[in-house]
Amino acid sequence: MNLREKIEEKLKDIATSIEYPRPDLIVIAVNRDRIMEAAQRIVELGFDHLASVEGVDLPKENAIEVIYHAESYEEELRNTIVELKTRVARDDPKLQSLINVWPNALYLERETWDMLGVVFEGHPELKRLLLPPWWDDIPPLRKDYKVKVEGIIVGTK
Template sequence: MVEGVRVPGPEAAGRVVERVRAALGDLVRGVEEHKGFVTVYVDPGSLVRAASLLKGMGFDHVKSVTVVDLVKENALRVGYHVSSYSNPELARVVLELATIVPREGDVRVPSLVGVWPSAEFQEREVYEFFGVVFEGHPDLRPLYLTPDLAEKKPLRKDFKVEEEGIYLD
């Protein structure tokens, strides 16, 4: 699955990118466009400000929060896919707001629950499976896994699955 903004036609994608660049200004560290999909990168420290500006543009909710484990770069790419219920022009748009953080040690990014309450559940999943701590999150605890298994960050690429020694003939 390709991540980013999916908008009808390259002209529409260009208009959204222009508006996002204008709204976010120097917070933007990079933009990727590919076949109508757009991802906007910001520094982790700018994530809350960028999210607030996007919300002001009409992106009123988070559809998903994802992580890509960039092992070769020794980093994690955290992405928020946002869209709009209230703005008909943006209703068909899903924009990815992304940041890249080092994967070693205590990985922290600011929570966006204060901007988009719909991020609450997805940030908990990312915390549980990848070990990303969302600073300021109101209830950061595992949803599905036991705390000891969540500590092992089971969806990171370096997670080793232990065999149980149970085989069926």
């Protein structure tokens, strides 16, 4: 049984979609409340740590997509990255923390909270990581945060 079949069998009952956009990438979408279950099953398949956690702001759909990329160091699995994604409401972005499933989510989830304001319930230390402690603006990776561009000043007298 190849990896795709294994993944389909393991996750077909809870995934809303399973796609293969590239040879090295498997994309699994689930509903918000099934994220923990899906993550546990992916770990059982051998993808035991995360390469990344990210949030993507989708203001038109009033959602933030939270994406987990899991990888493995085992020889037969290491060529593939498993992407697990779900959507949370933009005005109330709450998601279960996966820190007990993937221990290295500790700083990755904390950064996503810092940058997009996604609240990971059960995360032990949701506090500023990369932003300064006094930050009180909207999270910078939201699309409505505008980068202030400094002009190039050419002064002549």
